[in-house]
Amino acid sequence: xxxxxxxxxxxxxxxxxxxxxxxxxxxxxxxxxxxxxxxxxxxxxxxxxxxxxxxxxxxxxxxxxxxxxxxxxxxxxxxxxxxxxxxxxxxxxxxxxxxxxxxxxxxxxxxxxxxxxxxxxxxxxxxxxxxxxxxxxxxxxxxxxxxxxxxxxxxxxxxxxxxxxxxxxxxxxxxxxxxxxxxxxxxxxxxxxxxxxxxxxxxxxxxxxxxxxxxxxxxxx
Amino acid sequence: xxxxxxxxxxxxxxxxxxxxxxxxxxxxxxxxxxxxxxxxxxxxxxxxxxxxxxxxxxxxxxxxxxxxxxxxxxxxxxxxxxxxxxxxxxxxxxxxxxxxxxxxxxxxxxxxxxxxxxxxxxxxxxxxxxxxxxxxxxxxxxxxxxxxxxxxxxxxxxxxxxxxxxxxxxxxxxxxxxxxxxxxxxxxxxxxxxxxxxxxxxxxxxxxxxxxxxxxxxxxxxxxxxxxxxxxxxxxxxxxxxxxxxxxxxxxxxxxxxxxxxxxxxxxxxxxxxxxxxxxxxxxxxxxxxxxxxxxxxxxxxxxxxxxxxxxxxxxxxxxxxxxxxxxxxxxxxxxxxxxxxxxxxxxxxxxxxxxxxxxxxxxxxxxxxxxxxxxx
Numbered sequence: 271x272x273x274x275x276x277x278x279x280x281x282x283x284x285x286x287x288x289x290x291x292x293x294x295x296x297x298x299x300x301x302x303x304x305x306x307x308x309x310x311x312x313x314x315x316x317x318x319x320x321x322x323x324x325x326x327x328x329x330x331x332x333x334x335x336x337x338x339x340x341x342x343x344x345x346x347x348x349x350x351x352x353x354x355x356x357x358x359x360x361x362x363x364x365x366x367x368x369x370x371x372x373x374x375x376x377x378x379x380x381x382x383x384x385x386x387x388x389x390x391x392x393x394x395x396x397x398x399x400x401x402x403x404x405x406x407x408x409x410x411x412x413x414x415x416x417x418x419x420x421x422x423x424x425x426x427x428x429x430x431x432x433x434x435x436x437x438x439x440x441x442x443x444x445x446x447x448x449x450x451x452x453x454x455x456x457x458x459x460x461x462x463x464x465x466x467x468x469x470x471x472x473x474x475x476x477x478x479x480x481x482x483x484x485x486x487x488x489x490x491x
Numbered sequence: 492x493x494x495x496x497x498x499x500x501x502x503x504x505x506x507x508x509x510x511x512x513x514x515x516x517x518x519x520x521x522x523x524x525x526x527x528x529x530x531x532x533x534x535x536x537x538x539x540x541x542x543x544x545x546x547x548x549x550x551x552x553x554x555x556x557x558x559x560x561x562x563x564x565x566x567x568x569x570x571x572x573x574x575x576x577x578x579x580x581x582x583x584x585x586x587x588x589x590x591x592x593x594x595x596x597x598x599x600x601x602x603x604x605x606x607x608x609x610x611x612x613x614x615x616x617x618x619x620x621x622x623x624x625x626x627x628x629x630x631x632x633x634x635x636x637x638x639x640x641x642x643x644x645x646x647x648x649x650x651x652x653x654x655x656x657x658x659x660x661x662x663x664x665x666x667x668x669x670x671x672x673x674x675x676x677x678x679x680x681x682x683x684x685x686x687x688x689x690x691x692x693x694x695x696x697x698x699x700x701x702x703x704x705x706x707x708x709x710x711x712x713x714x715x716x717x718x719x720x721x722x723x724x725x726x727x728x729x730x731x732x733x734x735x736x737x738x739x740x741x742x743x744x745x746x747x748x749x750x751x752x753x754x755x756x757x758x759x760x761x762x763x764x765x766x767x768x769x770x771x772x773x774x775x776x777x778x779x780x781x782x783x784x785x786x787x788x789x790x791x792x793x794x795x796x797x798x799x800x801x802x803x804x805x806x807x808x809x810x811x812x813x814x815x816x817x818x819x820x821x822x823x824x825x826x827x828x829x830x831x832x833x834x835x836x837x838x839x840x841x842x843x844x845x846x847x848x849x850x851x852x853x854x855x856x857x858x859x860x861x862x863x864x865x866x867x868x
Contacts, residue, residue, distance in 0.1 A: 326777055327862040351861075352779020363774045363865070367504045372496040379498060380779040389495040406494065428779070 275302040282331035292318040294487035307478035315487040352380040356425030360437035364409040371405040377427040395423035415446030502791040520800025523753030528808025530742035536826035545725035548611040553728040554689040577709040582606040583686040601676025617641030617656025626655040632666035757848035773864025782857035789853035797845020
């Protein structure tokens with residue numbers, strides 16, 4: 271039996287001095303190597319949950335544990351994000367002044383890898399994404415699908431153990447969506463990574479081995 | 492070959508994305524550092540020239556009524572000073588600034604024709620002036636600016652002075668100076684029987700005694716013989732006289748204002764940059780960049796602006812000094828030489844300005860919450 275890589279206990283997240291509650295006591299456990307989809311209506315709290323699991327934000331109440339150690343206390347959030355977690359966002363969030371290969375390297379600047387290693391690894395990852403011919407292009411010279419593939423390469427740059435994707439196909443057409451999901455499936459199978467995808471697309475959610483539904487800040491199933 | 496992204500390369504790209512703003516910021520800090528190099532360099536060169544002028548003349552002590560250039564002492568005290576045992580020679584003199592033409596002003600000295608201070612200058616043409624005669628000697632630079640030669644006439648305050656000769660001195664101050672008989676200077680300055688100072692040359696330093704101690708002892712002896720009179724070592728007189736101190740004050744004051752404007756320019760640029768890049772900083776934080784990485788990035792950008800502005804400012808300031816040293820109006824008091832230590836000091840101030848200006852924007856950038864920054868529109 272796998273040990274939990276992530277465990278959330280009674281997570282509460284509120285905004286506006288408690289007037290808005292995004293999460294209202296969420297308990298969830300994710301095992302190492304698991305592929306989990308989280309779905310729910312807009313404003314249900316699914317992205318907030320992903321942010322808390324990824325150490326992007328801190329809970330108003332409750333704890334998140336990574337391999338049994340509490341995030342923000344026993345585990346430094348910056349180190350956790352740079353070494354254990356790779357993020358993929360709906361809006362890609364590439365830096366507009368950097369070329370594709372430089373966007374991938376930016377993530378590695380946080381962990382002080384050697385310059386030649388950074389460039390070689392970024393090139394290898396982009397090649398893996400089928401973008402060897404687009405490495406020197408700027409984000410505005412790439413299609414939406416290509417941008418998301420650069421973002422995936424960037425998420426993998428520091429060889430994380432967990433991949434967190436927030437609506438990764440939300441800005442893509444059906445062909446590119448399928449391509450991105452194919453890439454993510456391949457990554458999980460080859461690397462054995464834990465993958466959590468927030469999505470509002472039923473196909474993606476139902477194809478995941480585990481599907482968490484969330485509504486009004488609470489897990490439904 | 493895959494292109495490598497370094498930390499500094501990333502900072503450079505951030506500056507380069509807003510070229511015009513970066514350029515305008517550079518202009519601001521360049522002008523600040525340029526003003527510092529030119530003005531402070533000028534005042535220090537001015538002080539240095541004064542010191543050189545004293546040392547090349549062999550002056551050990553300046554006897555003055557107070558520490559002001561406007562000092563006025565009875566010329567008759569020359570006998571009492573000369574009677575002090577360690578005093579070898581005493582030169583009563585008057586120093587002033589004089590407008591020779593509406594465009595050209597000059598340092599003006601009143602000397603006796605037999606003063607030992609003539610040993611420090613070389614007569615290039617003509618001859619030494621004579622006491623009691625309306626004659627003057629012109630420094631070579633001043634003569635060139637006035638287009639005068641030995642035998643020419645220059646009217647000064649209603650009296651026609653004959654150019655007795657052209658001299659070369661060891662300093663820019665002397666090259667742009669005019670020297671006339673002490674009695675003539677007393678007449679045109681309304682200082683009959685008075686002098687500005689006595690320049691004292693001491694006997695050789697006794698064996699076993701340091702120069703500083705010797706000068707200090709001689710100074711005490713003169714002050715004891717002449718109550719109310721000060722005998723100031725030449726180096727101190729060069730550094731602490733009213734003109735030099737005024738030059739220092741104006742230079743530092745003006746430079747400080749220019750530097751503050753430059754620093755505010757960088758601070759504004761970096762604050763705007765952090766504001767505009769809020770989401771990008773959020774992305775970096777999401778990728779695991781620590782707060783100190785963000786601080787380093789913003790400070791690197793601000794420091795690069797300071798460094799580049801410093802280099803450009805040094806060039807501008809040096810160029811301004813060179814230009815001033817060639818203009819007739821300023822050539823007599825401006826030296827084009829700048830001490831390497833002053834250039835280094837300017838560069839350090841420029842870099843420190845960048846760090847200071849970038850500090851708050853960097854701190855603000857580092858405090859951004861990743862999620863809040865990513866949500867920023």
